[in-house]
Amino acid sequence: MQMAVVNLAAGQTVYSEAGKFLFCSDDVVIETKPSQPDAPGQPQGQPAGAGGFGGLLRGAMDAGKRMLAGESFAFQHFTTRGGDGLLALAGVLPGEMRVLELDGATTWFAEKDAFVAAEAGVKFDIAFAGARQGFSGGEGFVLEKFTGLGSLLIAGAGNFVDINPAEYGGRLRVDTGCVVAWDQNIRYGVERVGSLNRQGVMNAVFGGEGLSLATLEGDGRVILQSMTIDGLAKALAKNTGAGDKKTGAGMGGLFGGSAD
Template identity: 75%
Template sequence: MTLDVQLVGSTTQMAVVTLRPGQTLYCEAGKFLFSSGDVVMETKLTAPGGGEGGGLGGLLRGAAQAGKRVLAGESFAFQHFHTPGGDGLLGLAGVLPGEMRHLELDGSTTWFAEKDAFVAAEAGVHFDIAFSGVGQGLMGGEGFILERFTGRGSLLIAGAGDFIDINPADYGGTLRVDTGCVVAWDDRITYGVETVGRLNRQGIVSAVLGGEGLTLATLRGDGRVILQSVTIEAFAKALVKNSAKPDQQGLGALGGLFGGSRG
């Protein structure tokens, strides 16, 4: 039975899920918004079927999996949801203003996502981490640990700003993207990081003044790529800039000139 998911909103979306008896959904702690009274919520160290059982062995397995998630930037524990009776209502969202995607895994396709993209998944979807390589991760500036999803069922991911879905094969087979704009891609895509231009004076000036840094992500293949319009770094900088007081932005003198003195 397919999970009933409605994505509500435009650029600040939430997922409204109708849970039916027999269905279990798990999410990262902090992504839960609301639920009806008949939805049961439990906090566990592992995803459904993750091997967390009783005794010391189960506890250690759960702690090991939780440690891997922390490396990927996720929470230490999962929240599990199910309904024992009739249909239940559940609301979930990402942590930044932006879109969401409802991906349906069929058991044959693996999805990769940047850290913090995961919101929730059905019990049949397995969460794990993947390594993009230390050198590649450091070059890309986004870290070398990715989220990996396999199995069957619904997967919900989120990002910042608006999303666009692109197949590199429709545009010569390769996309070059700001590393902070990459949200997710399927296993038909090869992800890499490349240097922008040459490491000479002109290359460094172009990279610094162009605002893109020295590296870009490359995505090659015939598959699905999801990109976001806002990078987390740019969003954080905008918050800092616009939360500063006028005199901290260099406007103190103008403010005093036109505002007059107050005593």
């Protein structure tokens, strides 16, 4: 499992989702707030385009959207008291991390829980997928959306691979649980695996893919992961207590205790 060790410069603010913090040097200030930090050059406490009661209402709506998506209600903000500070962050599953540099013109979409941390100039938002994609796709009805300027840190399970669908005929079909993130040039959708005939049922039931695959089309960047959360959960459930079975533990006094 990877972690990101950040050199936090004076005047720089990094924010993360609750639960992604690991450790920091003593000069790092940690604050928990329901809103993301102000972008550089933006008036303190003034969300873009809103102030006063409007800003408060907007902050409450943003927090409500995050809770609907299953994200944490609040963000953790990290700054330093003056000099450079040390900050370490990580995802919640064994896997890779990736830094995406947002240029102010590119939008990125990611699966739920992919977000780890970002600079203050990166705006975190919630995007609602279409009904069919939401209820059929492994990414769920709600996606994470990132815009703005600065570094964005995401994490996923297993190993990452970067693919441009344009280099492989323009379209990819992917296990819905393997999709991590994609940029605005990619069209995300969901399609049924085969027809509702004998072979289609065999593919869905015994092929392990279910009834749907994700489709990714266009000329852009796609990040996929080698491990699905569903696959990891099934493997853990299948092997729970396997060590006890091998050693005879849990079979009462007959095989318990020392072998001496």
